[in-house]
Amino acid sequence: MDGHGEMGLIGENFDPGFVGRMKEDGYEIRSESDNFDVASGDDQDAAADGPSKKKKYHRHTPRQIQELESFFKECPHPDEKQRMELSRRLGLEGKQIKFWFQNRRTQMKTQLERHENVILRQENDKLRAENDLLKQAMTTPICNSCGGPAVPGEISYEQHQLRIENARLKDELTRICALTNKFLGRPLSSSGSPIPPHSLNSNLELAVGRNGFGGLNNAGTSLPMGFEFGDGSMMPIVKPMVNEMQYDRSAFVDVALSAMDELIKMAQMDNPLWIKGLGGGMESLNVEEYKRNFSSCIGMKSSSYATEATKATGLVYLRGLALVEALMDANRWVEMFPCMISRAATIDVLSSGTGVTRDNELQVMDAEFQVLSPLVPVRQVRFIRFCKQHSEGVWAVVDVSIDPSQDATDTHMFPNCRRLPSGCVIQDVDTKCSKITWVEHSEYDDNAVHHLLQPLLSSGFGFGAHRWLATLQRQCDCMAILMSQDIPGENNTGITPAGRKSMIKLAQRMTYNFCAGVCASSIHKWDKLSVGNVGEDVRVMTRKNINDPGEPHGVVLSAATSVWMPVTQERLFDFLRDERMRSEWDILSNGGPMQEMVHVAKGMGHGNCVSLLRGSAINANENNMLILQETWSDASGALVVYAPVDISSMSVVMNGGDSAYVALLPSGFAILPGISPSYHGGRSESNGALVKPEIDGSIVSGCLLTVGFQILVNNVPTAKLTVESVETVNNLISCTIQKIKAALTVT
Known part of the structure; x- marks a missing residue:
């Protein structure tokens, strides 16, 4: 990173102007x-x-x-x-x-x-x-009318x-x-x-x-970020996790300063600390070199923990201050990374920072991180988040896990993941975009991860820096598209501008609920089922919906699994989102192709969109049923999520009506970059030589497909779940996977 105004500017961690200002304030400084x-x-x-x-x-x-x-x-x-x-x-x-x-x-x-x-x-x-x-x-x-003392009465x-x-x-x-x-x-x-x-x-x-999480709501100074629509409402995707914490706050300040110093150094350093991939994209950490240069600020890790650390750099179409505002707000942070964060909350605000720049703001946060697969457990982490403005137009935001011994109220003394100094360095490039250097460094218990997904996590493709950066770039591109008046290739027939926003908001809720079902996050209270004839790789869960108007009332059954597919991510994504090929795998298509009625773009690529589908004229349903679908694809993976909706509800939405009362249960597919089964811990089976996985290389010769279904098995919340219902959804998953493989002529 060279050149004036680049990352070299952030080497000065402190403001030299402090000395002059301290003299003016009456302090004697030698x-x-x-x-x-x-x-x-x-x-x-x-x-x-x-x-x-x-x-x-x-x-x-x-x-x-x-x-x-x-x-x-x-x-x-x-x-x-x-x-x-x-x-x-x-x-x-x-x-x-x-x-x-x-x-x-x-x-x-x-x-x-x-x-x-x-x-x-x-x-x-x-x-x-x-x-x-x-x-x-x-x-x-004082009485406003007469100027005298007010008479006691109604306030x-x-x-x-x-x-x-x-x-x-x-x-x-x-x-x-x-x-x-x-x-x-x-x-x-x-x-x-x-x-x-x-x-x-x-x-x-x-x-x-x-804001309900122990922090202050800085709504007066917040900048536009996230999917906030014309009515000012936002999707209620964050639940409180407030408790009274007992800890040494001054110790947290020292940890935050040490973590910030480590993040800056890691973002600036290159080889030999970081080893670049063959494609020149994601960089992985040289652990031995790291140990020689840094000492842990949160204590020693467990001997059974594995280490993953990556770095990625790129440009996003968002100003640095707007991004900082979003990262320091738990609600907007979750909205920005909906497929990576299942829930988050600000537990305490140790320092609210100075001014609108969020300089020196220090928070204690809880979060659950996820990979879209039931074979990877959700990572529950409590950490401190520290924001520092290092110079004009340059910020850094760092996270570091709290040592459980510092929190007497921590009920999970042995979490399944520790977040070492991780975060991003943000530098404004011009009036429209900023340069982001993202560092992700974690230690986690890999014994709880299914063997099929272990190579994905150990290589950094699961929770790595490139995934955070790719998601951020896609979300920023989406916001730029939504603010544009003229969107090429978009079919808005029969939909108003307000309806366009309402439809995107509904799709956002659909996708979020799909992720919550696949990953079994605590956003919903799931009961896991164990049935003899269901494979161990298939997770089946159930819950009851009584009060949520956004879902049908009754007993909801969720089933999900992940399988290896020996095809590229692009080929599988194009097949699943093609409405003409939907009859090959979707029982909702009634054996015929589907037609796209409405297409709302959410990115520059044709695959990043929200669509409204219906059956063909010959095979159309008699019950006025449509399919709402959201699709996207980037370097971190791809997603195809859909749910049946009725025509009357969607007509209200497309005219700008409230989408919160549209009941839907999502199903769909998540596609993750796949590491070949022959990849074991970075060594090939043939000669044991050390190799690194590459998205476009020979090691990655396929992808991981996650299939998830949520269905209503009984519209009475107090009804008992039957074994036949579990067998039905299990057969649905198995049949869908087999149909997809047959259509793609793979085994």
Whole structure:
């Protein structure tokens, strides 16, 4: 990464302007040339021999200080080789170099804490003044008509709004006092008695602008991101996971800073830390080189855990600040990666950052990550997310798992996955797009993964950086298409612009529910079934729907499995989305081809779209049934999801009506990049030589097909599930797979 304005800009992890601003705020900061009067390495060792010896100080020359400062800006944590080079070049001992960098980092951290303390005190004073004014206004209400004291009675609208605002300010003030306490080391409150952290138990708390997950709703500064439609509503895809956590917040700050430093270094470094694939795409981690350069900030991993780490770089059509806003909001984050995140929630906000740039924002989050296959367990991770603006137009967002020992309330002391410093570095390229460098680094228990999917995960194609980046690029392209007025190749016959959005929103819900059924995420309460004549590779589950208007009421049965297909992803995707070939595998087609009535584009490729299908004129159903279908394909895989819908409901949707009341149960296919069964741990069976899988290489000679069905087996929620129903859906999956293989002439 070279050139002005590229990734080299982010090497300066701290703002040099801190020094000047701290002087203006009344803090005494010594000159850099004083070198803090730090003892040299020999002098410090001598001082440790006994208190009777007089300490000697070594003052570095201006040239030495200038060289050290310049190197510190590029690398605050030099390794032993770099320290020896500095020692030789500057005529200093290795210990002197080591202690200088230690003291310089300590002083920089102190400056950062002082600077944040000044900002917190200013915010606290402002909130205290506003709070006092609101209290005075509420205790002495004025009549709007006569100007005199208001007569007690029904609360006016203005007073109600004041009470809501007052409750919000109290909540904000409590958070500010907690942060100030952390930096000052002593309690601080805005009045004579501190505000209890749980004093807001009135019914006003429902409207004080909280998002329901312990964080603050920054709706006033949010930028347009995600699928938010004209009515301002968004799909309710996030459920609360709030609990009271007990942990050392100051320790989390140290972990976040260490994780950020590691992410930046990993994003900047190239060979030998990262090994590029033959196609020049995804880069995989050299684990031995990583161990030589980094130390774990979350403790040692379990001996049974496997490691996966990848890096990918690309351009997306989205400004950096808009992407940062989406990543720091749990709801919008899930919307942006619906097939990768089954649910997410902000547990706590340790720091809300400064201004609209989200600089220094620190959150505790819960999330469930998924691969669209029932043979891969959902990864449940609790982690801290830290956002830092390193320079103008350059941000970094890092995640790192919480050590279970730091959370006394953690019920899963041994999670199936740990998220090492992972995230993305974002750099604005122009007014329309930004450059993203994505790093994914995890340790996971591979014993719970089916042998068919183990090569996919170990090679990085399951949860790797390229999958996150490809999904982000596809979602950003979709938003650009949706905002365009003239979309080539789109058939909008009989649909209004509002109906177009409503139809896409309905398809989004359909796809999300399909993923939840395939991966068995906790977004729904599933009961797993074990029936003797159902294969172990087929997962069958059931649940009852009573209140959700978006699904038919009754007992819902879900079945899914994954199989190896010796055909390319492109060929299989084109076959499954071709309405003319649908009669080859779909029982809903009534044995004849289907016709596309409506085509709404969601990307530049013809396959990225939402469609409305119906049977041919000869074979059309008599019950007025249509097929809603969403398809997409990118470097991370492909998806074909569909559900039967009735004509009357879709006519409402296509005219801009609310799609939340359209009941549907999705079925479909997920196609994943496949690693050949002959690939075992990176070594071929023939000669044992180390090989790396490539999407377009010989190792990957097919793909993985996941088939999932959700059907209503009884419209009475209290009905008992029968063995015949389980056998029916199991036979449906088996028959569909066999028909697809026969149509593609594969075995």
